[in-house]
Amino acid sequence: MKTLLLTGATGFLGGAVLEKLLNENQEANYLFLVRAENAQQGLDRIRMNMEKFNVDAGLFSKITIENILLGDLSEPEDFLSDIRINKVTHVINCAAVASFGNNPLIWKVNVEGTLAFAERMAQVEGLKRFLHVGTAMSCAPEPGSLVAESAEFEDTAEHLVEYTRSKSTIEQLMRQRCPQLPLVIARPSIVVGHTRLGCQPSSSIFWVFSMALMLRQFMCSLQDNIDVIPVDYCADAMVMLLNRETLDNDVYHISAGEECSVSFADIDRAMAVALEKAPVGDAYAQVNYDVLVKMRRQLKDIFGPCNERLMLKAMRLYGSFAMLNVRFSNDKILKLGMPKPPRFTDYIGNCVQSTRGLSIQQQMVVDFK
Incomplete structure (x- = not known):
């Protein structure tokens, strides 16, 4: 044994x-x-x-x-x-x-x-x-x-x-x-x-997608993949x-x-279904970080009580990752017999449901400990 x-x-x-x-x-x-x-x-x-x-x-x-x-x-x-x-x-x-x-x-x-x-x-x-x-x-x-x-x-x-x-x-x-x-x-x-529990075990990173769609603008394009x-x-x-x-x-x-992998447009549509509202779609704008910095005084109106400095830091860091638009080859694990992974959009509804009532500030704590 x-x-x-x-x-x-x-x-x-x-x-x-x-x-x-x-x-x-x-x-x-x-x-x-x-x-x-x-x-x-x-x-x-x-x-x-x-x-x-x-x-x-x-x-x-x-x-x-x-x-x-x-x-x-x-x-x-x-x-x-x-x-x-x-x-x-x-x-x-x-x-x-x-x-x-x-x-x-x-x-x-x-x-x-x-x-x-x-x-x-x-x-x-x-x-x-x-x-x-x-x-x-x-x-x-x-x-x-x-x-x-x-x-x-x-x-x-x-x-x-x-x-x-x-x-x-x-x-x-x-x-x-x-x-x-x-x-x-x-x-x-x-x-x-x-896949079953959504963000109940941890809200790590999920809040980034919610944050970008609430802002209706971020550093990546909706056509970028993640x-x-x-x-x-x-x-x-x-x-x-x-x-x-x-x-x-x-x-x-x-x-x-x-x-x-999925596009941010796919994520937008899937989250809209989970939230029972229209996707952001054409109302979304790809912007550079300087535009987000100028919104600093509006962040509390959008997200509720929050640390503006930490929110901007999070936007800069995660926006930089989102802009990479990269995928990682998984050929080796699949050849071992591992099934293909579920798409993020397949279980995103469970993530939405498990974070209801939690602010972006509350969800992001785990990633900035």
């Missing part, structure tokens, strides 16, 4: 992975890296996250304080000496500071702490797979492109945010410093919502990559690809 060390189980993607493992009763000895004062608090944090995913309490009851590994990737030396690590056969590393803000822990956790963790796991004799969650955006893609699944990065690539730069850097460092690590990189594209997948599809692919005895590649995009 495998012994699985899962990091990030209190988060969005890590929670979705654990949801799948529990619902499918997959046989494994579990170890969960959790930030907490004690094991009981760590267990409670995971339980509260599983409640967001509607996991049956009976299924969760098999998880006890014995499964908790107390620790924090910002201070890895505090947990890397735990002898239970020596029995680990598989790792899914979902933990990261996934913030588009200027969180000072981004580099400390995503690069320094993750590298120390990888170096420790490379010393475990029975380790068969170290599945690390990167991001498809770590390659700093060219606008308008279909991005290939490659382990190569350009050293001069310019990143829009520190988060994607950190993800690019740690991939390269793990390959250089841990050549014996059985490393597989999963690079999700833009993860938004859950590569979005639901978190449960991403978790399904992660577990597939975990369980395969052999893999032909060490880098996999988990993405909508060229076929299942």
